[in-house]
Amino acid sequence: MAELSPITPCLWFDDRAREAMEYYVDVFPDSRIRSIEEYPDESLDEHFAGMKGKVLNGQFTLNGMDFVCLDGGPVFSFTESISLVVRCADQAEIDRFWAKLSHVPESEQCGWCKDQFGLSWQILPANMDELTRTPAQIQVMMGQKKIVIAELENA
Known part of the structure; x- marks a missing residue:
């Protein structure tokens, strides 16, 4: 191995x-x-x-x-201070990972979600930097839970 x-x-x-x-x-x-x-x-x-x-x-x-x-027992638990970033090729991939990993709706914001084990994930388009270049795009992203690429492109 x-x-x-x-x-x-x-x-x-x-x-x-x-x-x-x-x-x-x-x-x-x-x-x-x-x-x-x-x-x-x-x-x-x-x-x-x-x-x-x-x-x-x-x-x-x-x-x-x-x-x-x-x-390890209940001594430690996950917090949002650590998250795993998943860079997705397109909206379909974002949607697929979001459906599998988002289990705590109150934790969703700006592409962040939390799974059933308490681990935080960022489900983002691979070109997120290009989609958040303008203040309008950043404002749209701040209002999103799951990232919707078309909304960012149209901002």
């Missing part, structure tokens, strides 16, 4: 890392789960109580980008 990228994001889940990996590799092309190492028998150490069978170290690739993840 090939080594991971020199810099690899690590995603800390409460207890849904396996479910998240399976979901994400279904959403993105050229994706796969590389490996899953589970927590050992919880009788070996009190720190593992309730974690038997959960993901201690998961490695997966999404559209060619490597990630690692773990089930």
Whole structure:
């Protein structure tokens, strides 16, 4: 098996890392789960109580980008201060990823959405810089939830 990228994001889940990996590799092309190492028998150490069978170290690739993840319990959770940017070729691709990744409507703004695991995503056209050059385009974008390319082009 090939080594991971020199810099690899690590995603800390409460207890849904396996479910998240399976979901994400279904959403993105050229994706796969590389490996899953589970927590050992919880009788070996009190720190593992309730974690038997959960993901201690998961490695997966999404559209060619490597990630690692773990089930670490409720100590930490995702915030909007970190998001993953998905650059899309056209509106159809934006619509497809948005349908799969947006699960928290109150978190939607300017192409940002949050999935069912609490991870924030930016679903953007690959040419977003060209679509937000004028104040009118920026104003339209600020009012959008999901990015609609035609609205930006017509602003």
